Amino acid sequence: MSDKNDKSLLEKMEESQVWKSIIRSGIPRTRRQRMHAILGSVFLHLHPARLPKHAVKVGYTWCMGGLSFFLFVNLTITGILLMFYYRPTVEYAFTDIIDLSEQVPLGIMRELHRWAAHSMVLIVWLHMVRVFMTGSYKPPREFNWGIGVILMVLTMLLSFTGYLLPWDQLAIWAVTVGSNMARATPFLGNEGPGAALLAIGDINLVHVGSDVRFALLGGRFVGEATLLRFYVLHCIAIPFVAMIFMAVHFWRIRKDGGISGPL
Amino acid sequence: MNITALKSLIDALSAPTISFTILTVIFPFIFPPSDWFEKIHRKSGLWRIWTKLGGVIGMILITAFFVIGYFDPYFNKTLTKADNFPIVLMIYSMWFYIWLGMFKAYRNDIRLDQGLKPNEYNDPDDKVLVWPDLVYIEFIALILFQVFLIVWSIIVAAPIEEPANPAATPNPSKAPWYFLGLQEMLVYYDPWIAGVLLPTFIIVGLMAIPYVDINKKGDGYYSFRERRVGMFIFMYGWVVLWLFLIIIGTFFRGPNWNFFGPFEYWDIHKVEALTNVNLSELLWVKWFNQGLPSNILIREGLGFVITGLYLFVLPVILAKTYLKDMYAAYGPTRFVTIMMLGLVMLALPIKMYLRWVFNLQYIVAIPEWFFNI
Ligand code: HEM
Numbered sequence: 001m002s003d004k005n006d007k008s009l010l011e012k013m014e015e016s017q018v019w020k021s022i023i024r025s026g027i028p029r030t031r032r033q034r035m036h037a038i039l040g041s042v043f044l045h046l047h048p049a050r051l052p053k054h055a056v057k058v059g060y061t062w063c064m065g066g067l068s069f070f071l072f073v074n075l076t077i078t079g080i081l082l083m084f085y086y087r088p089t090v091e092y093a094f095t096d097i098i099d100l101s102e103q104v105p106l107g108i109m110r111e112l113h114r115w116a117a118h119s120m121v122l123i124v125w126l127h128m129v130r131v132f133m134t135g136s137y138k139p140p141r142e143f144n145w146g147i148g149v150i151l152m153v154l155t156m157l158l159s160f161t162g163y164l165l166p167w168d169q170l171a172i173w174a175v176t177v178g179s180n181m182a183r184a185t186p187f188l189g190n191e192g193p194g195a196a197l198l199a200i201g202d203i204n205l206v207h208v209g210s211d212v213r214f215a216l217l218g219g220r221f222v223g224e225a226t227l228l229r230f231y232v233l234h235c236i237a238i239p240f241v242a243m244i245f246m247a248v249h250f251w252r253i254r255k256d257g258g259i260s261g262p263l
Numbered sequence: 264m265n266i267t268a269l270k271s272l273i274d275a276l277s278a279p280t281i282s283f284t285i286l287t288v289i290f291p292f293i294f295p296p297s298d299w300f301e302k303i304h305r306k307s308g309l310w311r312i313w314t315k316l317g318g319v320i321g322m323i324l325i326t327a328f329f330v331i332g333y334f335d336p337y338f339n340k341t342l343t344k345a346d347n348f349p350i351v352l353m354i355y356s357m358w359f360y361i362w363l364g365m366f367k368a369y370r371n372d373i374r375l376d377q378g379l380k381p382n383e384y385n386d387p388d389d390k391v392l393v394w395p396d397l398v399y400i401e402f403i404a405l406i407l408f409q410v411f412l413i414v415w416s417i418i419v420a421a422p423i424e425e426p427a428n429p430a431a432t433p434n435p436s437k438a439p440w441y442f443l444g445l446q447e448m449l450v451y452y453d454p455w456i457a458g459v460l461l462p463t464f465i466i467v468g469l470m471a472i473p474y475v476d477i478n479k480k481g482d483g484y485y486s487f488r489e490r491r492v493g494m495f496i497f498m499y500g501w502v503v504l505w506l507f508l509i510i511i512g513t514f515f516r517g518p519n520w521n522f523f524g525p526f527e528y529w530d531i532h533k534v535e536a537l538t539n540v541n542l543s544e545l546l547w548v549k550w551f552n553q554g555l556p557s558n559i560l561i562r563e564g565l566g567f568v569i570t571g572l573y574l575f576v577l578p579v580i581l582a583k584t585y586l587k588d589m590y591a592a593y594g595p596t597r598f599v600t601i602m603m604l605g606l607v608m609l610a611l612p613i614k615m616y617l618r619w620v621f622n623l624q625y626i627v628a629i630p631e632w633f634f635n636i
Contacts, residue, residue, distance in 0.1 A: 034394045047397060050390040054383040056397040059367070062360060063404045070405050074412075094426045101420065111416030118349035119412070121441050125353075126360050132472075132497055133364035135481040135490060142473030149469045156441055163439050170346070172427040173436040177446065181458025184633065192455050193634035221429060260483035262384045 046250055048258055055259040060134070064127035068155075069246065071120040078113040079235065086165070088231035090224045093167035117159050124155045136260040144252040147245055154242045161234035164227065172222045175230070179222065182213040189213060270335065273328075274524025277515055280619045286503050287612065294487075296495035301488075313365040321358050338525045341514055345422040348415075350440050350513050357506060361498070367485035381484035434518045434531065443512030444505050450520065451614045453625075453635045461611070468604040472497075475597050475604075500608055539624035542566050559629055566627035570636060573610075578602035 013019055014026050025036035035049040054060050085104060086096045101107040128148065131137060137145035164175045187194040188211055195206040208220055218225030253259070276282055292309050295301040304310050311317045329351060332338035341347060371381040391397075425431075438446045448457035480489040487494055515522055517529035540549075543562050547555050556562045582590040582598060590598050617623040627636040 028394055031392065034392045037394045038392075038398075044394070044398065047393045049393055051393055051397060052387070053385045053389060053391050056391055056393070056400060058400060058404070059363075060383060062363075063400070066401050067404060067408060070408065074409070090427075097423060108413075108416040111419070111421045112412055114421045115415045115419070116412055118346075118440075119352075119408075122349060122353055122356060126356060128469075129357070129360060129501070130364065133361075133368065133494075134483060134485055136483060137473040138476070138479065138482040139473070145473050146470040149466060153466060159441065160439060166423055167427045169424040169427060169431070169433055170422060172429065173433055174438050177436050177438045178442060181445075181449075181454045184454035185459050186455055189455070189459075191633050192459075193632055196632065223429070262381045262482075262484040 046254075048254065051258065052261055054261055061259065062126065062130050064123055064130050068120060068124050068127055068151075071116050071123060072242070072246070074116050075113060075120065076239065078109055078116065081109050082113055083235060088165065088227050090167065090227060093165065093227060097166045097168075117162060120155055121159050124152050128152060134260060138260075140256045141252075141260060144249060144256055147249045147252065151242065151245050151249060154238055154245065158234060158238050158242065161230040161238065164222070164230045165234065167227060175226070176222050179213055179216055182216055183211065185212050266331070270331070270526040271524075274526050277524050278522055279511055279515070279615070282511075283503070283507070283612075283615065286507060287499075290499055290503060291495065294491070294495045294498050296492045301491075310369075313362065313369050315366070318359070318362045318366065321362060322355075325354055325358060332525060335526045337528050338514075340529075341525070345419050346440065347513060348419060350509065353440075353506070354510070357502075361502070364485055365487065368487040371484055371486045372488045375486065375489070381486065383484040435516060435520055437512070437516075440509060440513055444508035447508040447512040447516070448611065451611070451618055453633075455633065456636065461607070464604065464607050468608070471600055471604060475593070475601050477593060477597070496605070504608065504611055539618070539622045541625045541628040542569075542623060543628055545621075545623075559631065563627045563629055566625070566636065569626060574603070574606055577606070 007015075010027075020026075023037075024040055025033045028034040028037040038044045038047055038049045082100065085100055087093065097110065100110045131145065131148065160175070160178060164171045183189045183191045185192045187198060188206065189195060190206055190208050190211040190213070192206075192211075195211070196204065198205045208214065214220065216226075216229070217223070218229045276285070291297075291300045292304050292307065293312060295304040312321070329342065332342050342351070367382070371383075374381060437443060445457060445462060448461060451457070452461070476490075476493050478490050478493060480486070514525050517523040517527075518531040518533070519535075521533050521535055523529055523533075542565060543555060546565050547553055547562070560567070578599065581602070586598075593601065614623075614626075617626075625635045627634065629635065
């Protein structure tokens with residue numbers, strides 16, 4: 001009976017029903033418990049339980065893939081907080097952005113979101129450079145490299161669509177410069193080569209009011225409809241697609257035999 | 264040398280004609296793709312770039328550039344724009360990580376020469392537990408990065424300019440920094456190529472890398488010599504044709520997209536003579552001394568022939584002569600893919616030089632069809 005009183009608070013806690021229901025294996029002390037800590041958690045089980053030594057070294061992966069994912073999660077959280085305040089209309093967008101730093105307590109949420117977004121583009125690039133330099137795209141990881149390229153494009157599109165939302169001069173002109181190129185898409189843009197061929201008799205099918213640029217902007221210039229379109233793309237559509245590709249990316253890392261390494 | 268002279272020297276050197284040429288010429292001696300380049304790489308001491316000393320000197324040079332820039336009244340304006348800070352980070356981090364990768368690669372190359380396994384190698388039975396060995400590294404990386412972001416956010420306010428005004432076009436209007444490479448390509452190619460075709464080729468080309476690179480070596484560890492050609496091509500595309508164009512677009516392009524050295528005043532009234540001519544004008548007007556033919560295909564015939572020769576005949580000739588061995592090893596599909604991607608990539612610097620040397624505007628100029636090359 002006496003040893004019962006000798007138990008520390010921690011040990012008592014570990015034996016309680018509540019604790020055991022949440023963390024089944026107890027505080028990971030033994031090898032077995034540590035493996036279980038990874039396998040039993042929905043978040044951590046993205047990882048295998050054991051890895052070759054080089055794969056956990058910062059010097060090998062530079063942690064860049066992990067940081068890309070961290071930034072994505074980070075941006076989702078700060079982005080949701082921004083959505084509480086921001087209204088995507090020409091009337092309110094700009095003033096809501098001003099209010100974010102002037103009226104909202106601890107008003108650095110916009111900064112956190114913007115700088116994390118710039119960082120993510122950079123970190124994803126560095127991740128690609130690392131994967132190239134270690135030759136990790138070679139078989140059997142060819143497909144996952146392709147998934148990665150798509151993720152990189154999505155990351156840049158996310159950043160680009162978000163750039164418009166503050167609705168200031170910087171925003172609309174950067175997006176105007178970017179989307180003007182769509183005008184020149186072969187066959188699909190009104191100033192693209194071949195577009196004139198898509199005509200029935202005298203009637204052009206591809207003109208200023210029907211080309212890809214119009215579809216992207218929801219109008220002939222960057223305006224109210226563009227703002228709404230970019231908002232939906234930025235907050236819902238692209239993150240949704242990116243999440244699916246990330247799921248495939250992570251799954252394939254495991255299925256392709258885990259992190260690459262010399263044989 | 265005093266600081267003003269140094270600044271004007273840097274201004275002069277930064278002109279794309281000069282800086283791009285220097286980078287392109289020196290590049291194969293830094294990432295040597297063949298024995299001949301390797302020999303000079305060793306003899307000239309350029310290999311020292313990938314030693315610890317080289318890494319530190321690189322960092323010092325970058326820092327010196329930014330410090331001088333910070334105290335320069337003109338460069339300060341570009342440098343301290345909140346949205347340009349990511350490019351400062353880009354220059355530091357790209358330099359550091361490419362250096363680190365090459366440093367590790369060179370160490371491994373020496374080990375491989377001696378018949379040893381690469382540094383990353385470990386006994387397959389000797390595994391470590393993810394909890395705690397990896398989880399805590401990830402945790403630290405995440406915390407550090409979050410701290411960095413918070414500090415950055417407190418120090419630098421996110422930019423906000425005047426409310427959007429569709430009637431007032433800023434000069435210059437710049438795309439976000441990660442697209443400035445593409446915007447810079449607009450100087451040399453029309454939007455359908457610079458804004459649509461080249462991005463498509465970049466994406467497809469990146470995705471094709473694992474399928475066209477049949478070199479099995481260098482998988483899972485840093486190495487250079489075993490895959491030097493692949494490394495050279497990737498690094499040239501990445502560093503010179505992507506990152507460097509972003510740097511030009513950010514720091515060296517002012518009003519009307521004119522070139523300005525980093526320490527130069529952005530004069531809106533700077534006029535650059537527009538004397539560019541099309542190949543068809545050169546051919547008919549200058550050489551044949553007559554008017555342009557009215558038939559578009561005849562008018563642009565020479566341009567079509569040159570483009571066709573470059574894209575479709577050159578690969579065939581190469582496959583039969585200079586690259587015969589490569590053709591045999593890679594097979595027709597891979598060979599054609601590599602040629603197409605490679606020639607389109609090379610078309611960018613080629614067009615740049617045609618512009619700089621001959622003031623050539625378009626090789627094929629059919630504005631009637633929006634088809635200019
Ligand atoms: C949102 C973007 C991305 C995220 C969140 C992401 C995440 C990750 C993570 C966590 C890893 C594990 C190893 C590591 O940290 O390096 C990884 C590996 C990998 N990534 Fe990505 N990645 C992204 C983009 C890319 C891109 C742009 C590429 C290439 C073009 C790429 C190709 C690969 C490949 C081939 C591996 C396997 C590497 C190996 O086995 O050594 N990924 N990725």
